[in-house]
Amino acid sequence: MSARRRDSASTAAARAERRAELLATAAEVFASRGYAVTTVREVAEAAGMLGGSLYYHFDSKESMVDEILSAFLTEMWAAYDRVLASGLGSRETFQALVAESFRMIDRHRPAVMIYQNESRYLSTSPRFSYLLDSQERFRQMWLELLDRGVLDGTFRVGLDTGVIYRFLRDTVWVAAGWYRSGGRLTADEIARQYLTMILDGILST
Amino acid sequence: MSARRRDSASTAAARAERRAELLATAAEVFASRGYAVTTVREVAEAAGMLGGSLYYHFDSKESMVDEILSAFLTEMWAAYDRVLASGLGSRETFQALVAESFRMIDRHRPAVMIYQNESRYLSTSPRFSYLLDSQERFRQMWLELLDRGVLDGTFRVGLDTGVIYRFLRDTVWVAAGWYRSGGRLTADEIARQYLTMILDGILST
Amino acid sequence: MSARRRDSASTAAARAERRAELLATAAEVFASRGYAVTTVREVAEAAGMLGGSLYYHFDSKESMVDEILSAFLTEMWAAYDRVLASGLGSRETFQALVAESFRMIDRHRPAVMIYQNESRYLSTSPRFSYLLDSQERFRQMWLELLDRGVLDGTFRVGLDTGVIYRFLRDTVWVAAGWYRSGGRLTADEIARQYLTMILDGILST
Amino acid sequence: MSARRRDSASTAAARAERRAELLATAAEVFASRGYAVTTVREVAEAAGMLGGSLYYHFDSKESMVDEILSAFLTEMWAAYDRVLASGLGSRETFQALVAESFRMIDRHRPAVMIYQNESRYLSTSPRFSYLLDSQERFRQMWLELLDRGVLDGTFRVGLDTGVIYRFLRDTVWVAAGWYRSGGRLTADEIARQYLTMILDGILST
DNA sequence: TATGAATGAGTTTTCATTCAT
DNA sequence: TATGAATGAAAACTCATTCAT
Missing domain, CATH: 1.10.10.60 (Homeodomain-like)
Structure with a gap:
């Protein structure tokens, strides 16, 4: 050279x-x-x-967010796809997706917050139509998983999967608003707490 | 007259x-x-x-949001205070607060969304310091309830109440983002689903 | 009413x-x-x-020129079309078109100058493609007239109509750069001078 | 060395x-x-x-145009001065000046175009006052020639020399806008066409 | 000689706000 | 009460120019 x-x-x-x-x-x-x-x-x-x-x-302020968000989404979907491709059961898939999400928050907190808070505004522009695409894909991923889990007996019957999906969608990501990398709790520990809460409830048994 | x-x-x-x-x-x-x-x-x-x-x-654009938000918060705290003053047990208090919250969403969806999405921005101005006060009071309310519930055996030991509090705070309000009054599910029905999920978890038992 | x-x-x-x-x-x-x-x-x-x-x-600076130019071109073509539709001979058509042009300069001097000086720059934007259309139409109008005049014996044989067309196109409009309405010479008088010059030449006979 | x-x-x-x-x-x-x-x-x-x-x-963008234009004007006036010093009659001087102008276009087309299109803007700055000087000298040159030609019987009486001067000034230089060196017509051929048109008119005789 | 990163003044545009009617 | 025209501050963006390397 x-x-x-x-x-x-x-x-x-x-x-x-x-x-x-x-x-x-x-x-x-x-x-x-x-x-x-x-x-x-x-x-x-x-x-x-x-x-x-x-x-x-x-080029512009817009192109900055664009780059931030598309880089983040690319990485996020790579992580999700890896989980989905690994042939786990519905409970394990559920746990792995939530854990992956918290790892994304850990590593890309600002991008996650922007995705969470600004998507509604940005996606009114054609340039950011991929945000809507991503949301739709996200929705399908979770609904399929929830349906599968109900069918195979993993998840409680009688829950409205539409409600649960929205609950998961928002719940996990808003944690980006308060999570601080290097704080008292690691991302994996928080994921564990969330999973306990979601899977088993907070009532003592 | x-x-x-x-x-x-x-x-x-x-x-x-x-x-x-x-x-x-x-x-x-x-x-x-x-x-x-x-x-x-x-x-x-x-x-x-x-x-x-x-x-x-x-007077101004600012005074419009101000009026919207303060009216909403006044009503919200009146409802919460009614629950807190009624001497219920920790589980019933929990259920009542969540139900009240969904009723707020049902009746004041736009105000809830504004409160949820714009608080961070607005509270940089002294005029909106009451938003921070409200948040702090909200935090104390839930932490006290969670602590009480753990002590009296209602809630699972070993959960991080700080994490749970944040989880509840975000989880309930973000529903304003998708809930439509007069839709398939009533506010009370959604509250019931959320409570099942949070109290008992989504796993089949 | x-x-x-x-x-x-x-x-x-x-x-x-x-x-x-x-x-x-x-x-x-x-x-x-x-x-x-x-x-x-x-x-x-x-x-x-x-x-x-x-x-x-x-809406914008651009929309101002747009409005100025399109209003001018509309009126200009209305005037030219009136001449072309009146069935005059080639010499009279020639004279009438030149006279119309000077009247346009008289009444819309600023617009003519903008059209003359800024077309090249503006027409790089799709919004102003009509400038190119107008130029093309202008070119066809003059070339047809010159060809007809040569065939019917009005105009000198041996002239390059392409050269003459360009000469006319530029020559007439640049007068907008110096003509002042209400000055020593009226638009019609200037048109007469130009026509003498172009039709008969400046040599004494 | x-x-x-x-x-x-x-x-x-x-x-x-x-x-x-x-x-x-x-x-x-x-x-x-x-x-x-x-x-x-x-x-x-x-x-x-x-x-x-x-x-x-x-030094600057400005110094670039400055150099381009002053080099061009120097050469142009050298050529004009050569013609003016050669003691030709008014018709021959006329023809020679027009021919020289087309040769300038042939050899310095970009400079001519800049001179033509940007003089108005540039000459608002003192640095480019020589543009105004040149224009004034140009004007005097043509007016004197036209007056001489009218007196000696070469040019038609009854024409407004002010109008003719402007006509010539614009007419010749705008050809820079469309002339392409190496195209169908040589500079001398175009000069010949222009001269026929200007001197004898375009009417058949 | 040329590069690439930065400067800073100036430009178009937006928008909360004012005010005479 | 509402209109419509204007204000003026601030925003995104452009670009000639500088300068260390």
């Missing part, structure tokens, strides 16, 4: 790394203040630069 | 009614599109008037 | 009049400074208001 | 050549898109470099 090639490789890599840094900063700010009310200036300041400078790296 | 007094009384009443109508419309729009991204013009249009006309009725 | 209907009619008319005034002002400024380098603020100032106020009347 | 001197000489020459290349590129882009709306980045890209790199060669 010539020096030239190593150079161009390293600058391309440096550039990608800088982008990633900036996106992480942007995600943090969007998550904590809300996408719509966050100004580009605020993101830039958090990154230690002036407002206009961000436009050297990104 | 003189004609004059009846007139001014009916005018004052008509005025209050008009305000209430406009607030209901505003709440609907704020809830469905998000407070920050909703323009005053959109609210006005939904009410069949022009942007400037709203300022005859209200 | 009720008072209400007359009112709404008069306000609609007042509004249309205001728009027309503002468009005339904008056209003046765009014409004298160039569309691209004119700021919305400059247009607003020329109209005695602040920058943002223009957006009460117009 | 030492190696050192030859090196620095060839370096200086190479540098001048690079500048000339870059200016030619810049002129092309400015001409085709318009100076004001062309970004430095676009010029740089057309020259195969990045935006900032141009600033090694030039």
Whole structure:
């Protein structure tokens, strides 16, 4: 490899790394203040630069959230698909999906918060139609799992799976709003608590 | 009662009614599109008037949400306080609070959504410090109830009450995002499903 | 006609009049400074208001030129079509088209200048594709007329009609750059001079 | 001549050549898109470099047009002065000036277009006052020639020389907008067509 | 010589708010 | 009570220019 090639490789890599840094900063700010009310200036300041400078790296404020969300969703579905492909029973699949979700929150808390809080607003634009697609796929995944679990005797009969699905959808993700990585509880521990609660209830037996 | 007094009384009443109508419309729009991204013009249009006309009725966009939220919170705490004052056991109190919450969603869905989605943003302003107060009071209410329930053997030992509290807080209110009054399920029926799930878990026994 | 209907009619008319005034002002400024380098603020100032106020009347800077140009082109083609439909001989048609053009300059000088100077830039946007359409139609009109005139013996044989067409196209319209309505020469007088020059040449005979 | 001197000489020459290349590129882009709306980045890209790199060669975007235009005007006036100094009759002078103009278009089409399209905008800055000077000199040159020609019986009496001057000024240069070097017609052939048209008119005789 | 990252002034646009009618 | 025109502050975005490497 010539020096030239190593150079161009390293600058391309440096550039990608800088982008990633900036996106992480942007995600943090969007998550904590809300996408719509966050100004580009605020993101830039958090990154230690002036407002206009961000436009050297990104086309628009919109393209920043876009990149944040699509990267997150890609990774999320890869994780879910791995679980779904592993042939587990309905209870174990359930547990694995919830655990995966908490791991996503652990690793991509800002992206999860943005996904949770801003989807409604963003998905009015065609550019973000993939958010609706993802939601629909999510819905089908859980409904199928719940139906299967009821049929095979894992889950309680008489529950409204539509209600339970909505319950799960919201419940798991809103935890991103308060979970802090490195806090008292690990993501796996929280997943365990949630699973106990959901699977067995909170009543003493 | 003189004609004059009846007139001014009916005018004052008509005025209050008009305000209430406009607030209901505003709440609907704020809830469905998000407070920050909703323009005053959109609210006005939904009410069949022009942007400037709203300022005859209200001081500002902010005072509209303010009125919406404080009216809602007042009613909500009145309901909660009634439950808390009735001397029920921890399980029954739990059930009653959850049921009350779903009734709030049923009757004040837009206000609940606004409370849920916009509190973080609004409470950065001193004017809305009461939102933080309400949250803190909510937190204490549930933590005390959970602690009491664990002590008297109603709730499972070994659960992290901090986690459970957050779980309950989020879980109940997010239902406002999908619940439709007059839909397939009544508020009480949904409360029953939620309670089964939370108290007994979803596993078949 | 009720008072209400007359009112709404008069306000609609007042509004249309205001728009027309503002468009005339904008056209003046765009014409004298160039569309691209004119700021919305400059247009607003020329109209005695602040920058943002223009957006009460117009969607965007672009929509202002759009309206200016399309109104002008509509009127221009109406005038040309009247000439073309009147069954004149080729020499008289030629004279009438040139005279019409100078009348357009007389009445819509700013619009003509914008059309002349900014078409190249504007027509890169799909919104202004009608500028290209108009140019193409203009080209066909003149080429047909020149060809007919050569065939019927009106025009000199041996001229390159492509060159003459371009010559006419540019020559007539650039006069908008210097012609001032109410100056020493009337539009008809200038048209006469141009026609003498073009038809008979400037050499003494 | 030492190696050192030859090196620095060839370096200086190479540098001048690079500048000339870059200016030619810049002129092309400015001409085709318009100076004001062309970004430095676009010029740089057309020259195969990045935006900032141009600033090694030039002080500013403005200094680029400045150099392009002043070089062009210098050459143009040298050519005109040669004609004017050669003691030709008014008709021959007329023909020679028009022919020279088309040769300028042939050899410096981008510069001519910039001169034609951007003078109004540029000449608002003191730096480009020479554009106004040139225009004034141009005007005097033609008016004197026309007056002389009318006096000596070459040109038709009764024409408004002010109108004819403007006509000539615009007519000749706008050809830069469509002329392509190496196309169907040579510059001299186009000059011949223009001259026939202007001198003898387009009517058959 | 050229790059790439950043600057900062300026531009278009949005929108809560005001106010005369 | 409501309208409609305007205000003005703030937002997203653009781009000529700088400068360390």
